[in-house]
Amino acid sequence: VRAFRHDDGAYRAALDPGEGPLLASLVDGLLERVAGAGPQDAVLGALLPPASRDDEEVAAEFRRLAGGDVLDAKNARLVALRDRLAAGDELVVPDDEAWATAGALTDVRLALAVALEVRTDDDATALDDRFGDDDPRAELVLVYEALGWWQETLVHVLVRRAEPGPSRPGAARG
Amino acid sequence: MPDLTVEEAVEAGAAAATASPWVTIVWNDPVNLMSYVAAVFRTYFGYPEAKAEKLMLQVHHEGRAVVSAGGRERMEVDVAAMQTYGLWATLQRSDA
Numbered sequence: 238v239r240a241f242r243h244d245d246g247a248y249r250a251a252l253d254p255g256e257g258p259l260l261a262s263l264v265d266g267l268l269e270r271v272a273g274a275g276p277q278d279a280v281l282g283a284l285l286p287p288a289s290r291d292d293e294e295v296a297a298e299f300r301r302l303a304g305g306d307v308l309d310a311k312n313a314r315l316v317a318l319r320d321r322l323a324a325g326d327e328l329v330v331p332d333d334e335a336w337a338t339a340g341a342l343t344d345v346r347l348a349l350a351v352a353l354e355v356r357t358d359d360d361a362t363a364l365d366d367r368f369g370d371d372d373p374r375a376e377l378v379l380v381y382e383a384l385g386w387w388q389e390t391l392v393h394v395l396v397r398r399a400e401p402g403p404s405r406p407g408a409a410r411g
Numbered sequence: 412m413p414d415l416t417v418e419e420a421v422e423a424g425a426a427a428a429t430a431s432p433w434v435t436i437v438w439n440d441p442v443n444l445m446s447y448v449a450a451v452f453r454t455y456f457g458y459p460e461a462k463a464e465k466l467m468l469q470v471h472h473e474g475r476a477v478v479s480a481g482g483r484e485r486m487e488v489d490v491a492a493m494q495t496y497g498l499w500a501t502l503q504r505s506d507a
Contacts (some may be wrong), residue, residue, distance in 0.1 A: 284497075285494060286494065286499045287501070288487075288490050288494070288500070288501050288502055289501050289502065289503060290501055291503075292503065295502060295503065298487075299487055299490060299491075299502070303487060303488075303490070303491040306491065306495075307491055307494050310495050311495065336454070339447065340495065340496055340497055343442070343443060343447065343496070343497030344497055346442050347442050347497060350441065350442045355441050355442065356441065357441055358439070358441045360441055361442070385444065388444060388447065389444055389446060389447075392444060392446045392447045392450055393446065395450060396446070396450050396453075400454075401454055402450075402451070402454035402455065402496075403454075403455065403492060403495070403496075404454060404455050404456075404457060405455055405456055405457065405479075405488075405489065405492065406488070408455065408456055
């Protein structure tokens, strides 16, 4: 993957041959996992963590009121990302969906972090040496790190352009 | 990282929070990029760059930061927004 840039009215990132379908299938796998997830699923837990660490009533109430909306929003933007990745040799994202793309990349990385057992900052730092070459997760580490770099380039352009994301009702723009 | 009491976290994060019944807390996680977290605080809350950066660093170094304070329903909206952005957010009573 190549760095995001803003060009010709949209956010764009070039994809090397084969990357689009590969990443699209990764996103598709996440969508399937979430669709079939039971309430204890670790990936689901990464996308919708408990809204309280010590008060089950608060967490349950939040899940009942807002959990569906949070997951629906994540699902919709993952579907959009998957379809754009599958489309060709460039990822093209309209301005008003750039934040959703950044969020979707976060979700993909949160899910990969479950598979890679990244639970602490130290885990993340030590990731390069964590799995042997014969472990299939070694390749996932490369994908995880590439997606982190890629998202960083997107955030850089979002900030430079002061692209508005979903905002708090009534919030002032700072 | 230091294990702050909630009172200390509230004090450090939002001076006005002690007067509000509930707070939204964002927790450190090993996945989210520091640049992304700061950008989320800016675009969602409308916080100035310096405040967003300070809160992000507090999350990173102290493990958590109080990012907003208010009534429970308002905090549920903020937590839902933070979680939609992919951050780990919780709500709790400010005196809990």
